[in-house]
Amino acid sequence: MNEYIVGVDIGSSKICAAAGKYDKYGKLQIRGITSVSYSGMKNGVIVDMDNTANAIKNCIKQLEGMVDTQVLGFYISLPSRIGTLVSNRGVVAVASDDREISQKDVKRVINAAKIVKVPTDKEIIGVIPKQYIIDGYDKIKDPVGMSASRLEVDSYVILAESTVISNLFKTVEKAGYEVLGMVFQPMADAEVVLKKEEMDLGCALVNIGADSIDISIYKDEKLSYTSCINIGGNSITNDIAICLKLPFSEAEKLKIKYGIIGIDNLELKDSIKVNLGYNNVIKINSSMLLDVIEARAEELLKLIMKNLKESGQYSQISGIVIAGGGLATIKGIEELGEYVFKKPVRVGTPDYVGAINPAYVSAVGTVRDVLNTMKANKSNNNVEDEAAVACEETSKKTSSKQKGPIIKIKEFLTEFFE
Template sequence: MSEYIIGIDVGSSKICAAAGKLDKYGRLQIMGITSANCNGVKKSIVVDIDSTSESIKQCIDGLERMIDIKITEAYISLPGGISELVWNKGVVAVASEDREIKANDVKRVIKASKIITIPSDKEIIGVIPQQYVIDGYDKIKDPIGMSGLRLEVDAQIILSQSTVVNNLFKSVDKAGIKVAGVVFQPIAISEVALKREEIERGVVLLDVGAESINIYMFEGGNLAGISTIALGGNTITNDIAVCLKLPFSEAEKLKIKYGSVGVDSNNNDFKIEVNADYNEKISVGCNTLKQVIEARVEELLYIISGELKASEHYEKISGVVIVGGGLALIKGIEDFSREVLQKPVRVGTPEYIGAASPLYSAAVGAVKDASDSMKDRNFIAKKEKETEKVQREWTREKNKKEKEEEKNNGGFITKIKEFFTDFF
């Protein structure tokens, strides 16, 4: 289990799980990925622990068969929609005598940034350092190894409702999986679906799920804002079911297999045979299905556009990236969204073999974030060991040199004493 990193994304319609490990060059490889249907989560909140834990267990069982190991712990992706960002600053004095900033100083300053007043029903689940400041010099990303007297951090504190997080943890624990850590979803997805240039320039990440749309705004290399719309892909499926008088499950299959929007070069109005209630089959026109889907997708996009335009970051947005299964899997969504949002749009997918689907962005992102943290910890530990080794060698050489000087000086003084003794 030690060589594998497991990430789990608990969504409103699906549980996705990914397994990855680092190769000998330190690069992440995704070794397995799977999903299972889930009915115990509504709008990113667990409403049925038993049902959710059963779905997690089913998903993990499938992943275990793929990678042929027993999974006992995993990193959980926590949706941004159930979280709140609060800005705060931490300040500490550098502890070492030589004024070199070490990993422990960074830990202390991050801990200091957590000292804020929070409501009784919420808890701190993480900290995102935005920049470090050393003796007044800002925009420092990694202060370890640098010299200074005073270390500050400007950080975003992630708050979430205690009951919501506890119910999620209980669901995972009941499935027989230990929570190894929590990964903040917008950061996790950005690592596998966004380009560094996009994050620096300004980009919107649309995570469209079954029952909610999470809008994450990035600017200047950092997460700048979060907003949530309580609508998602299920509203499209529900429209198909109502308009065409189909069961919800059949409407979902139709949407996934034949769903499209915008101008289609192969505009053939062929008939699709679908199972209706009571084992009765009906024919559905492809154009009719497309009209139903287009009407709802257009409405969702206009709601998203209104949310973006109301934001202070709208003018700095260079593009929009769509992930999740609510909109990203619909054919023609990029061009159709571009017309409504008036911004460049693309579908974000993880660039890993076997995981190149917008559905798996959060699960793969959780694995990536956890693996990066492990590499950072190993690098810091290695760096500190090397520094200690150099310090020991330097101290040894210094002591040796001092002893030699004492010995030489001692011999010289003895000769002087003997000279004066003989003289007098």
Template sequence: MNEYIIGIDVGSSKICAAAGKVDKYGRMQIMGITSANCNGVKKGIVVDIDKTSESIKQCIDSLERMVDTKITEAYICLPGGICELVWNKGVVAVASEDREIKENDIKRVLKASKIITIPSDKEIVGVIPEQYIIDGYDKIKDPVGMSGLRLEVDAQIILAQSTVVNNLLKSISKAEIKVLGIVLQPLAISQVALKEEEIQRGIALVDVGAQSTDIYIYEGSNLVSIDTIPLGGNTITNDIALCLKLPFSEAEKLKIRYGSVGEESVSYDSPIEVNVDYNGKVHVDYFMLKQIIEARIEEILYLIDQKIKCSELYEKISGIVLVGGGLALIKGIEGFSKHILEKPIRVGAPEYIGAASPLYASAVGIVKDVADSIKDKGFMTEVKKESEDSNREWTEERDKKDNNNGFVSKIKEFFTDFF
């Protein structure tokens, strides 16, 4: 089990799970990915623990068959729409006598940044360090190893309702999965759907789910805004079901298979045959279906546009990236959206074989985020081990030579001090 990193994304209509591992070259590989329908979550909030737990079990069972191992531990993501960002500062004195900043100093300053007044119904679920400041010098990303007397951090404190988080954790625990850690959903998605240049320049990440649309705005490498619209892909399906008098499940199949917008979409001359029940069939006109889908998508896009413009960051945004299964899977959505959002737009998807779908962005992003953390720690351990081995070999070689005392012993002292 230890060789796989498991990421679980609990969504309003689907549970997605991904299994990944880091190969010997330090590259992450996705070894398996799957999804299962879910009816126990509404707008990112668990409303039925039993149903959600059962869906998680089905999803994990399917993933276990793919990777041929028992899964008992996983990392999960917390939807950004149920979270709140609060800016705060932490300040500590550097503890070591030589004034070198160590990992423990980072932990202390991040802990200090959490000292804020929060409502009784909320809890701190994470901290995002935006920049570190050493003795007044700011914009430092990684201060470990640097020297200073005073260490500060500007951080975003992530708050969420305690009951919402607890119900999510209970659902996963009931599925007999131990939660090893929580990743904020926008940070997970940004790992696999956004480019570093886009995050630096300013980008809007729009995650359209089944029942809600989350809008995340990045500027200068930082997540600066989270907003939510209470409409998603299920709204389009409901319109199809009501207008064409079809069951919801058949309307969903129609949307996935034939859903398209704009002039570039494929045309169907003959009517589409749909099963209404066990005995009856109806024929649906493709152009009628397209009009229904376009009308609702146009409304969702206008609402997204209004939210982005109201954030006062509109001018700083260089483009928009769509993820999730609500809009990103609709044919022709990129060209159709440009006329409304008036920004360069693309569909974001993980660039991994077998997982290159915007539907899997969150699950793959969790694995990527955890893999990067493990890889960094593993790399430092490996460097330390290699340096110790080098010192040992060098010492053994030096012991064989009695007459090399001057220049060589100075190098040895340097290596000893350095490592």
């Protein structure tokens, strides 16, 4: 595990990439992180393959410069909006004579859970266990090492549209890289920004992007609900552009620089100078700018509130955590959120040097999830690291291009959530 693991979040307006590995003390270190703006994706679907491929290439090249390592492949986060969760149960008999449950038994029961009717336009991309059951005893988190004659798993089977996944893979290949695996974004995000107590008591994680809002609810440390709203932070930018008669790009800059809600906005001057180029400088009313930002931000939060209530789990939520780049970077969003939700609200950021930005949550979460999975597989198997075997196979395939070994996991989400 001495090589960097690279996680990439292909969002609606930005591609974020992070590189990390464990240090000698077994602690994850994020050694490089960067992002590139682009316009090749809408609502999780590739709409411009060339634009997206070029953005991926530029992003990875920037990352390579930071870590001084060639990247041949990476892991990507899969947004919940392009995946569907289907509940299903798998059942197997414990194979060993002494009835001790092994890691192989867990893999077998996960595969058994995949036996579900799949629409012709979708495919199974992974399984998320909710709980294990041994001989009728439920709520087992890790059955390995326990004794039983029968092992069951209650799980979510993740389905995704085949064409969407295929086009995503083709775009990465077009950029000159390989998809080494996928991580379900809500799970990766939760590992980075949610506390164990929050996941146990009940918490909503809201990832607000440019054109969509992904909502996940956790209870008893398990994912219990996912949903998506097809509107995001770009709606604020559009409002600024229309109301103040500005180009979209300038409106976005104003939102990022002056996005403030609440009493702090009194610090702004009456007017703000905007340079439109060619010596064309205009003044805009700062109070109007802030009124537009606050009005749309409140509307987005009310849409989230409506979705949470429709989930039927709102009363079980102890707090809300906001991540992503759409609203999380606006000052005062926590106070406005508490006013709308009537519950504690905080902005979630990765707790790593150089990556303390809510927009980097999914990229960092992907790196952490992959490394944690590799570590768990190694400790559970107590034999040669499965990732190292895959690494050797990958080295043979890419020896002409590769300077150092790149770790590859053959199975995607199934192993990630065991």
